[in-house]
Amino acid sequence: MATDNQRDYDDVPGTYVLDSRSYRKGYKLNMFLMSLNKAECREAFDKDESGYMDSYGVPEEQKLAVLERRYLDMLKLGANVYYAFKLVSHDRQPPQVMYGKMSDPELTFEEFQQMMLSGGRSIEGLRSKKETKNG
Numbered sequence: 736m737a738t739d740n741q742r743d744y745d746d747v748p749g750t751y752v753l754d755s756r757s758y759r760k761g762y763k764l765n766m767f768l769m770s771l772n773k774a775e776c777r778e779a780f781d782k783d784e785s786g787y788m789d790s791y792g793v794p795e796e797q798k799l800a801v802l803e804r805r806y807l808d809m810l811k812l813g814a815n816v817y818y819a820f821k822l823v824s825h826d827r828q829p830p831q832v833m834y835g836k837m838s839d840p841e842l843t844f845e846e847f848q849q850m851m852l853s854g855g856r857s858i859e860g861l862r863s864k865k866e867t868k869n870g
Contacts, residue, residue, distance in 0.1 A: 740756070761815070834847065
């Protein structure tokens with residue numbers, strides 16, 4: 736049974752659920768990402784990405800993930816996937832860029848598209864460790 740610090744889904748590889756633990760960790764990051772809804776905030780971010788995030792108190796590790804557009808790391812650090820989408824939209828990139836980087840940070844956009852056209856990513860190794868042991 737899961738405790739307050741441990742959840743049933745913690746053992747599923749590739750699962751980064753926005754729950755109370757990650758929400759607290761990613762609060763400042765998410766507030767920054769949501770600010771990109773406003774034109775004046777996008778302009779300020781364009782002028783000085785790092786400085787703009789500092790105004791929200793975004794921790795260094797999260798800030799580096801944003802600056803390097805490491806979307807999967809943003810999720811691991813507490814970003815809400817829908818808020819992270821604000822960044823890819825701001826960069827005027829198709830959503831598949833973010834999806835591909837979340838699937839495998841090493842994939843190029845073209846490789847991700849081909850993988851999806853070929854039926855998607857294999858689920859091998861992406862099941863609950865508990866389920867694997869039990870059957």
